[in-house]
Amino acid sequence: MFVSYSHDSPEHKELVRQFCTFLRSEAGVDVRLDAWDDYERRDWSLWAIDQLSAADFVVVIASPAYKRRADGTAAADEGRGAQFEAAIIRDGLTRNLRGETRRILPVVLPGRSVDEIPVFLAAHSTTHYEISEFTTEGINDLLAAFSGVSEHAAPPRGKYVGPQFGARPTESPDSSSTPRKRKARLLTDALEPITRGADLRITGADLNGIHYGNSIVHRCANFCSDARSPIEYNLRRSFREFETVVGILDDAADPRQTGYFQVFLDGEAQKQVEVAYGEPAKIRYDVSDVLRLRLVAYRPDTLDNPMLAGAMAAVGRSGKLPALAWGNPTLFT
16 A cells, blocks of 8 residues: 655654554555655656556555645645655546546545645545544454455345235245256456556457457556556455466567466466467466455566666567466356
8 A cells, every 4th residue: 555645744653654654553554655765766656556566455645735736726846756656646537537426535644624635636526535543443444445345235136026916925936956057257247356466457469369258457558657467356355266367478579488377366476377379377266255356467577667667668668568468267156
């Protein structure tokens, strides 16, 4: 989790530090804060890009100065860091409104106001998080957003019975003697991702001459914002199996690349799958009682420095970009 805030005053900076310390020390959240990374000379713009790209969630701390700088009413030389971070966040929302709305979390600390949330974060029509005190209870709503687990989960849906209209009941066959059929649902249709890498697209993919119409494709234009570009789903412990075909796209610009695919089940890494061009692999996992499904596909030799990759692209040299796909990822109940 990355924290974007402005240095309004020494008191505000200290309040943000206390909040982040509580999240990290008491709630076990992996928090990234600039105050903890100032032990050496840095290019803070590159640091911010790295943090904003890699973070599963970005917490935006509301304050008068941050609102002014994020909404573009501050002078150009006022709080350049906050202006830079806010510009990247705005761009992400424009690119992927639904996904980034889940990832960008406006937070109001004690003594601050909802009206200090930047306008582009739509404080009065989307969820925001008011922290009353630095206790587990005080941050409970924020922890729910991190985990994807609601305090009041919907109960399991029963069998639809339909209207009766006084019809005579009929005897049903003994279900114990009938083998249970697996019901399949495409992952991309069944669920919306909690987080989604900037370089991922939900589209068709051709793998070794077979077309998969609903695939998760990892492909970059000139350079990769995130060489691994993970995507994560909340399965709600509602499925039994996950199945997909992984491989290198038939129209890959560089067919000599190697692709690596890895599945994480509730944060536990499964065996990494290696594929070559024209040799896709079918994988299947038992996801019974699994809450979080995370998919990571990458090309190991991809340049992970956007500036260097962009410079190479400008002179016609390859940044060794991935062309990988999860073909028709499917969930079974």
